Amino acid sequence: MKAPKSSLLDSSVLDSLVALVKRAPRGLPPVGITPHTIAWTENKWRLLRFSPARRRYATPILLVPSLINRWYVLDLGPQRSFIEWLVAQGHEVLCIDWGTPGDEDRYLTWDDIGGRYLGRAVRLAAADTGDVHVLGYCLGGTLATAYVAAFPEHVASLTALAAPIDFAHGGILTTWTRTPTFEVGSVLEACGNIPHALMQASFRMLRPTLHVAKLVALLDRARDDEFLDGFLATERWGNDNVSFPGACYERYIEELYRDNRLVAGTFAVCGRSARLPAITCPVLAVAFADDHIVPVASAQPLIDLVGSRDKQLVVDRGGHVGAVVSRKAADRLWPAMQTFWAERD
Amino acid sequence: MIWEIWKQGFTAWEQATAQYMEKVLNNTSILGSAGALLTAAMKTKAATDKMMTTWWSTIGLPTRRDQERALHKLNQLESRLYDLEERSAQPQPRA
Numbered sequence: 218m219k220a221p222k223s224s225l226l227d228s229s230v231l232d233s234l235v236a237l238v239k240r241a242p243r244g245l246p247p248v249g250i251t252p253h254t255i256a257w258t259e260n261k262w263r264l265l266r267f268s269p270a271r272r273r274y275a276t277p278i279l280l281v282p283s284l285i286n287r288w289y290v291l292d293l294g295p296q297r298s299f300i301e302w303l304v305a306q307g308h309e310v311l312c313i314d315w316g317t318p319g320d321e322d323r324y325l326t327w328d329d330i331g332g333r334y335l336g337r338a339v340r341l342a343a344a345d346t347g348d349v350h351v352l353g354y355c356l357g358g359t360l361a362t363a364y365v366a367a368f369p370e371h372v373a374s375l376t377a378l379a380a381p382i383d384f385a386h387g388g389i390l391t392t393w394t395r396t397p398t399f400e401v402g403s404v405l406e407a408c409g410n411i412p413h414a415l416m417q418a419s420f421r422m423l424r425p426t427l428h429v430a431k432l433v434a435l436l437d438r439a440r441d442d443e444f445l446d447g448f449l450a451t452e453r454w455g456n457d458n459v460s461f462p463g464a465c466y467e468r469y470i471e472e473l474y475r476d477n478r479l480v481a482g483t484f485a486v487c488g489r490s491a492r493l494p495a496i497t498c499p500v501l502a503v504a505f506a507d508d509h510i511v512p513v514a515s516a517q518p519l520i521d522l523v524g525s526r527d528k529q530l531v532v533d534r535g536g537h538v539g540a541v542v543s544r545k546a547a548d549r550l551w552p553a554m555q556t557f558w559a560e561r562d
Numbered sequence: 563m564i565w566e567i568w569k570q571g572f573t574a575w576e577q578a579t580a581q582y583m584e585k586v587l588n589n590t591s592i593l594g595s596a597g598a599l600l601t602a603a604m605k606t607k608a609a610t611d612k613m614m615t616t617w618w619s620t621i622g623l624p625t626r627r628d629q630e631r632a633l634h635k636l637n638q639l640e641s642r643l644y645d646l647e648e649r650s651a652q653p654q655p656r657a
Binding site: 229320321329340392396397403423429430433437 | 565569572576579580583584587588590593594595596597598600601603604605607608611626629630631632633634637638640641644645648
């Protein structure tokens with residue numbers, strides 16, 4: 218009697234491989250396809266407007282994504298899109314697309330991006346109703362927080378989603394950027410804008426085994442169509458990166474990562490002091506327990522430092538991206554944020 | 563079955579390796595050397611670019627940097643015009 222064949226490639230792995238081969242001709246899933254209009258264009262950035270068929274809430278929501286990633290992380294295709302879900306709930310949503318900086322944008326400063334451009338987006342979003350809910354994700358959350366601290370006008374509430382605020386607790390990224398031999402000026406002089414490949418290399422070093430772990434997860438679950446589509450959409454986004462405008466990056470590293478000025482109360486936007494206690498609108502801070510890019514200790518202090526009486530902290534499980542775009546996010550995090558806005562409409 | 567056992571082993575290895583790498587990458591001597599290497603490479607590139615630019619400008623042509631500055635100024639000008647348009651559209655207080 219022959220012993221049954223046992224192999225590393227058991228049926229579930231084989232099924233996954235077959236699913237991957239079958240999936241290949243269809244290519245990558247479409248992203249950023251929730252219907253929208255272009256409300257504004259200036260230099261490389263655009264303001265996208267997503268209007269619901271039937272509007273249930275008066276105050277629109279302005280989404281401020283990170284400068285170094287594409288906006289469509291918040292619109293990763295049908296059933297995975299935070300924007301699509303918000304619009305279905307009856308919210309008017311506006312989202313900034315920062316675009317791709319050209320070589321000449323090496324001179325763009327924090328004040329240009331986080332003051333002039335973001336300010337215009339806030340005023341345009343609030344044009345009809347007077348106020349707007351502002352949500353900033355990752356570096357977009359830092360931009361939004363500094364802006365709201367300096368220019369609180371027209372802001373109904375601030376949501377900081379996995380946003381680094383206290384750079385003394387920024388984890389390994391803080392250690393790296395505070396290394397004395399790392400001269401930001403020399404990178405700017407040589408490259409102008411900070412190449413996305415350089416930044417991605419540093420993010421990969423945060424968890425060097427992540428790519429192998431992803432491959433194993435893919436082999437394990439690729440037979441699940443929904444998982445595969447979500448995985449490919451997220452990977453598509455993850456590999457579509459943007460370089461960081463040079464002058465803005467210099468200030469980000471020198472004044473925030475190195476001097477921690479937002480927490481110290483010495484940061485300014487367009488000449489106006491950006492002190493966190495000056496924020497008095499309702500504030501929601503969201504942090505993720507397994508986030509190694511923005512640790513909870515870096516995101517959480519916003520709640521302690523703002524002057525608002527109406528403030529909430531949500532610490533959820535998950536990582537920096539997965540916790541925002543996963544099925545679990547659609548079940549827990551998205552409704553929690555939507556409730557926060559709905560109750561303050 | 564074997565896949566599940568292998569996966570458990572892989573997860574344990576992945577977590578242990580990630581923790582070890584985090585310690586290594588937090589080491590100040592490693593970071594110091596990496597930072598110095600990066601800075602040296604960037605300074606070399608900047609020096610090479612400067613040499614090329616100097617040569618290029620000797621024949622009276624605008625350098626890449628000149629063009630970047632001009633384009634940036636144009637973009638700034640466009641933004642200032644939008645600022646002015648916005649301000650002029652706002653209702654003015656009566657004197």
